[in-house]
Amino acid sequence: MANITLGGTPVKTSGELPKIGSELQDFELVAIDLSTKTLKDFEGGKLLLNIFPSVNTGVCSASVRQFNTEASELENTKVLCISRDLPFAQDQFCAAEGLDNVIMLSDFKTGDFGKNNGLIFETGGFSGLLSRSVIVVDAQGKVIYTEQVPETGEEPNYKAALEALYNA
Template structure:
């Protein structure tokens, strides 16, 4: 598993580490209207999955805003932002910040995504910051587990990977 810290202290990630070349694991999360969303719901598109601990923190806010801006420039790429925030909080945040190019999804109910992608922080029941790019055939083409949860991901590498995925 990836070695990850939160504010400098090591944390335990639950689930399976996902690697480039793997078939993307399925998951079941909630949209802001409480409908269930799975990986299959975006089949045929490239998915850039942006994982954040909580949308109400500075780095998560900046990360989501950055991918929201980039989404308008990417063809056939769907950007999913996943956290364990409640769907109501995600909807409120998106509305207050004009975020409409990324799909905010909540893993609060079952932590299905967190376990399937190995980003569930056992000690905090939050998701570790990570980026996954999944191509239109559901193959993982890019993975970044951010080593310090409070740091930013490598935006440029993730965006380039999404552009290059088919």
């Protein structure tokens, strides 16, 4: 279990992030067009997984906007923004914000992505949602960087995540 807080109050998650050097587990997530996406759909490219509780909170939407801006400059890289929001809400957010360099994916159906990667809040006001985290995967599918943001109300370390991509 990760040692993180929500509004300064300690909360528990379902486990730990994947280990550096491990392979990212396959997943089934729902895209905004309601299609199912798996890891195989992104094979051969670098991935930045921007994971958060809900796109309808200020910090979550800020991270999507920041990575959208940065993503336009990266070659052979996809930014996957993952939450348990319904795909309709994710689509509306991207349309309203003019975001087109990120891929929104939802773990709303099964929650397996969150369970398999130790991301689900087990306690606190966000119980059942995904904790704010970043996972970077190289083109061979190996995890090269992880961050589970210690205080949920804070933004991730954009610079460190992007450096991991540049160096991959």
